[in-house]
Every structure is written in C-alpha cells, then in structure tokens.
Amino acid sequence: MLLRTHYAFSTGILTLLGSLITGDSLDTLVFAGAVSVLANSIIDYLGHEMVRVEGEYLPKRTPLTHTWFRSILWGSVATVIVTLLVYFASHSAYYGYFQPKELIVLAVICGVLVGPSHMLLDVFTEKGIYVKRDGRWVRYALAHFKYNDPLANGLATIVGIILIAVVIGV
Secondary structure (H helix, E strand, O other), X not given: OOHHHHHHHHHHHXXXXXHHHHOOHHHHHHHHHHHHHHHHHHHHHHOEEEEEEOOEEEEEEXXXXXXXXXXXXXXXXXXXXXXXXXXXXXXXXXXXXXXXXXXXXXXXXXXXXXXXXXXXXXXXXXXXXXXXXXXXEEEEOOOOEOOOOHHHHHHHHHHHHHHHHHHHOO
C-alpha cells in the first residue's frame, strides 16, 4: 500500500483505541498521527531495498520490518520517541496534554498496534509480508493487489478517515 494509506489507516485505528483510554479525542488524534507517520515511515524506509529489475529500480520488501513481530518492535521504537517528545513538551508547557499514567497506556497500545496495522494492509498486496516457514522467511499474501491499486488504497484510507471522524464526532 502507499505510505499515505498507511498513515490514514493507522491513525484511524490508533485514534479510536486511544480515545477510549484518554477521553480526549483531539490530543489523541495528534499523538496517534505522529506515531503513525513516524512508525510507518520507519517500517517502509528500513524495510525496503531497491533492486534493479529490467533496467529500472523497484522497492523490494525485506523481513527486517515486514514481519508481525518485527513490526511491533519498530512501531514501539517510534512510539517511544513520540511519547518522550510529548512527555517533555507537556511538562514544559502550562497545560499537560496527558496524565503520565494514561500517556504510558496510550503509548503501549500505539506501540503494539501501529506495526501490525501496517502489516494488515501489506498482507493484501501482491508482495505480502514475511512469515517463517521451515526456518526460512517466505512471503505471504492474502490477496494480490498492486501496492498502488486505487481501490485498495482508497478503501483503507476511507476506513481510517471514518474511524477518525467517529472519534472526533464529525
């Protein structure tokens, strides 16, 4: 899927679940959006290598980030970075965005879910994700949409936007 599709979809899921914890939909939306952008960017940047195919360079997924468990690790790294920024920003400002306890719970939920939300979309593309079979990494795909398929990307983006709209009450 396109990176912007990952941003919208992950932000929608994280905002929905995070707002159930914090009760503050707008601050949660900002936090979830920051986590989504950073985590999905890390996953795609580190998890793609450029290979030459018939005279042109194309991205190829690698198991460094495109596995269920490793996506959780990379998503958690991104979430820790965003959480620290929010924590220090809220303590330097007059108004604290989140209470420390709810910030930690929000960070754990976002850290655990942002990577798998990326994998959930990629498992429907033609290149799929990586799973371990007989000690080797092999690709696994549930469907074979092209990564830039307008219907698949549009549907995932709309789902993310609808989740955000439900949370903020639009």
